[in-house]
Amino acid sequence: MIQNPLRRRKDLHFQRSYPASLDAVWSAWTDADQLRQWWGPEKTTIDECEVDLRVGGRLRVVTVATEEMGKYAGTRWPMEGTFTHVEAPRHLAYDARSWTEGEEESATIHHTNDLTLTGDGTSTTVTLHVAITEIGPKAKMAAFGMKWGYKAQLDALEQLLGGA
Amino acid sequence: MQATVFHALGEPSRLRIVELLRSRPFAVSEIAETLDIRQPQVSKHLKVLAESGLVRVEPRARQRIYHLEAEPFDEIARWAESFEHLWATRLDSLGDFLRPDETKEQPS
Numbered sequence: 001m002i003q004n005p006l007r008r009r010k011d012l013h014f015q016r017s018y019p020a021s022l023d024a025v026w027s028a029w030t031d032a033d034q035l036r037q038w039w040g041p042e043k044t045t046i047d048e049c050e051v052d053l054r055v056g057g058r059l060r061v062v063t064v065a066t067e068e069m070g071k072y073a074g075t076r077w078p079m080e081g082t083f084t085h086v087e088a089p090r091h092l093a094y095d096a097r098s099w100t101e102g103e104e105e106s107a108t109i110h111h112t113n114d115l116t117l118t119g120d121g122t123s124t125t126v127t128l129h130v131a132i133t134e135i136g137p138k139a140k141m142a143a144f145g146m147k148w149g150y151k152a153q154l155d156a157l158e159q160l161l162g163g164a
Numbered sequence: 165m166q167a168t169v170f171h172a173l174g175e176p177s178r179l180r181i182v183e184l185l186r187s188r189p190f191a192v193s194e195i196a197e198t199l200d201i202r203q204p205q206v207s208k209h210l211k212v213l214a215e216s217g218l219v220r221v222e223p224r225a226r227q228r229i230y231h232l233e234a235e236p237f238d239e240i241a242r243w244a245e246s247f248e249h250l251w252a253t254r255l256d257s258l259g260d261f262l263r264p265d266e267t268k269e270q271p272s
Contacts, residue, residue, distance in 0.1 A: 019260040038261035
């Protein structure tokens with residue numbers, strides 16, 4: 001119970017299948033114009049999206065809270081990374097940092113991201129491994145993370161209640 | 165609450181104290197000895213940790229024994245979990261984006 005948060009590293013694993021071709025999923029992840037259409041959660045917009053798709057190339061996405069986010073409106077959350085592996089259309093990896101703008105010193109999360117795509121032409125499985133390797137010490141970070149957490153939980157609840 | 169917890173853990177000596185207390189409760193003098201930190205410093209750090217709810221003191225005879233409190237750590241764990249939810253919703257959005265009628269790709 002108390003061991004977990006004191007570990008410097010947190011690993012997240014996800015696997016999803018989509019009714020789309022490998023190439024469609026690959027370009028959704030690697031084409032800046034497509035990426036910005038799905039990357040940000042609800043009530044956010046993507047203000048900047050740059051993808052320099054090569055090993056050593058830069059990835060930069062800035063998510064901005066819209067008015068609908070109330071007191072968070074206008075808050076900018078940049079994510080900046082470097083590609084460490086680019087092998088179209090199956091394998092993509094990047095090391096990145098995410099933070100709340102204006103609080104980069106204290107509010108930065110370092111993470112590595114590893115994406116593998118497998119498919120049979122009509123369906124593609126996305127396997128994503130995110131390792132959070134370092135978390136900034138300040139509380140604003142907590143607000144940042146918890147905001148999403150609550151939001152996602154409320155969405156899930158809404159779906160559960162309204163989904164029948 | 166969050167602010168004080170992260171502030172308390174953000175100092176290297178305090179983090180060492182917390183890590184030490186994971187194994188078992190310790191008296192102030194034992195902490196000082198084990199970590200080679202002067203006792204007045206240890207007391208100062210413990211005060212900060214106690215104010216943030218990370219440790220609690222139990223007087224035992226002439227000693228003050230310090231324990232970790234689970235609650236703030238649970239909260240940190242829940243906070244870290246929230247990143248998982250962020251990714252889960254993002255992958256849902258990718259699914260919406262890839263829905264055949266919304267992409268240029270024809271399904272077959």
